[in-house]
Amino acid sequence: MKLFGNAAWICTFWGAVLLTGCAHNQGVSSMAGGKADIVTESDEPDTRRRARLRLELASGYFEQGQTNVALDELKQALVADPNFAEAYNLRGLVYMRLNDIPLAEDSFRRALTLNPRDADVAHNYGWLLCQQARYRESFQMFGQAIANPTYGGQAKSLMAQGVCQVRAGQLAEAEQSFTRSYQMDAGNPLTGYNLAHLLYERGELTRAQFYIRRLNNSELANAETLWLGMKIEQRLNNREVVSQLGDQLKKRYGQSREAAAYEKGAFNE
Numbered sequence: 001m002k003l004f005g006n007a008a009w010i011c012t013f014w015g016a017v018l019l020t021g022c023a024h025n026q027g028v029s030s031m032a033g034g035k036a037d038i039v040t041e042s043d044e045p046d047t048r049r050r051a052r053l054r055l056e057l058a059s060g061y062f063e064q065g066q067t068n069v070a071l072d073e074l075k076q077a078l079v080a081d082p083n084f085a086e087a088y089n090l091r092g093l094v095y096m097r098l099n100d101i102p103l104a105e106d107s108f109r110r111a112l113t114l115n116p117r118d119a120d121v122a123h124n125y126g127w128l129l130c131q132q133a134r135y136r137e138s139f140q141m142f143g144q145a146i147a148n149p150t151y152g153g154q155a156k157s158l159m160a161q162g163v164c165q166v167r168a169g170q171l172a173e174a175e176q177s178f179t180r181s182y183q184m185d186a187g188n189p190l191t192g193y194n195l196a197h198l199l200y201e202r203g204e205l206t207r208a209q210f211y212i213r214r215l216n217n218s219e220l221a222n223a224e225t226l227w228l229g230m231k232i233e234q235r236l237n238n239r240e241v242v243s244q245l246g247d248q249l250k251k252r253y254g255q256s257r258e259a260a261a262y263e264k265g266a267f268n269e
Contacts, residue, residue: 051081058090067097085114089121096128104128119144119151123160130164138164155184159191166198174198182211189220193228200232208232216245223253227261234267 044052054077061070071094077087092107108125111118126141142161146154162177178195185191192215199208212229215221226249233241249259261269 047081048084051077051084051087054080055084055087055090058087058094062090062094062097067094070094071098083114085111085118085121088114089118089124092121092124092128096131101128101132117148119146119148119153119157122148123153123157126157126164127160130160130167133167135164135168155181155188155191158184159188159194162191162194162198166194171198171202175202186214189215189218189225193225196232197228200228205232205236209236221248223249223256223258226253227258230262231267 054073058070058073058077061067061073071091074087074091074094077084078091081087088107088111092104092111095101095104095107105125105128108121108128111121112125115121122141122145126138126145129135129138129141139161142157142164145151145157146161151157158177158181162174162181165171165174165177175195175198178191178198181188181191182195192211196208196211196215199205199211209229209232212225212232215225216229226245230242230245230249233239233245246262249256249262253259261267
């Protein structure tokens, strides 16, 4: 079952799923009245400050696609501070991009050893495990991230977990993950598309129609969402809606494979 959108959305997905907590987390310093203080510039050790500057540079290079330069900056960050968990997290993402799975896994493991409660690292490691079809381990990592009450990326982790559950053949569980993610962040087009697609494949057409119509009525619609909407409306015998969506598809994405499929009437392929 295909659950990802076009190339632009795939890039958005990777940015949302993987680039988490690279250089933005703040540590804690002394305890004041039983409450941890946030580490500020005045009390951050020189070694950590130098490492953080290198990490910020590495994060920028990584986002620009300069992977080798990013890796070099990370090496220097870890020379300055070998116990910098955030640097290991980004190093894991770099090695994932380079398809060096053993070094990526080693990086995430090191980051979690240094900071076991880092939900961003657990999420990233979960996605790596999913890519290797190690689904049980993947779900453990996603569950660890989602269960963290201070984690702001729960919707993203639920969506990624749903994708992995589909790959593992756990469709009922995937629906639950997508639904929970959608409840937390209804504006994420990947969640809406994946949930609608899953429901369509399971024959729950009215529910699928609700999610895909909402997406296609937004500025985030694309050729693939329009095509899924057309297939759902076709099976519901809503010919006028199919025609309206088809006009949009031809006008906006006339060179797409979805437009070609529409011209052939290939709704069931």
